[in-house]
Amino acid sequence: MITLPAGTRDIWPGFSLSIDQPLVFQIGESYFLKGANGSGKSSLIHHILLPELRGRKELYVLCLQQQMHLQIYALRAQAAIFQPGFAIRGEEDVWRYLWQDLAARRDNLPVYVIADEACSLDIPKDIQRPICLIYSSHRYQLEKAHIVEFVQLSPQKTVIYA
Amino acid sequence: MSYLIADGQHPLVCADAVRDEIILYNLGVEEEVLLFAKFERITAKKIDAESKLEALSGGQKVVLMALLALFSPAPRIEFLHLSHSLDDDKATQILDMIKQSGKEILLKDLS
Secondary structure, three states, X not given: OEEEOOEEEEEEOOEEEEEOOOEEEOOOOEEEEEXXXXXXXXXXXXXXXXXXXXXXXXXEEEXXXXXOHHHHHHHHHXXXXXXXXXXXXXXXXXXXXXXXXXXXXXXXXXXXXXXXXXXXXXXXXXXXXXXXXXXXXXXXXXXXXXXXXXXXXXXXXXXXXX | OOOEEEEOOXXXXXXXXXXXXXXXXXOOHHHHHHHHHHHHHHHOOOOOOOOEHHHOOHHHHHHHHHHHHHHOXXXXXXXXXXXXXXXXXXXXXXXXXXXXXXXXXXXXXOO
């Protein structure tokens, strides 16, 4: 379980995110980051959530970035070394590659899946590992996902409610 | 027939300031003023030529890309993956601008 404490964080000069109540992300649950463009969803992921998850030995983090062309180039390079012939053309291939990589690991550590504006959220059926899914999208919402709402008070300030 | 390609999955090419994208799209002075005004109306965020691109959210980058393409001299534009990163309000405003642009426009992967 990951808990982000309540409080206000300056993301950069002229923009801050306020977390209304402690934000809890539990294994086995899904969380939908809901908010307009520019409300701070990616900022929460990159400036608060990922630094909290990074370096933890007891879990995996699988993060799909918004506008992921740089991530695609990086994974192509990795695949060329470790899985020659695995073609990574777009986001679907990135999903497949990362899940396959995770499935090959012989442990049952949980994985935090973070998908920032992902086109697809298809988690393979044969994945036995415990998962916490945190995603943002303007196109769909999973039925059982908890809503984490980003309310923009001004271009300079957003409050996050769970 | 050649088209200016504007892809919402790779909205901006430059890494520094808005000015670089304006040069790339060959906008005139009048179009530049219109671009900033329209961007502020759609996103409620004020930008100018010196604004850093890294300070824009993913969706704001897509809005900027669409406006740059629409205000550019290109008579034909092909938009790819345009609405995926936009909330409903911004997608509607951009699509309205496309309809009113008078340019020849193709929309693909409008998911």
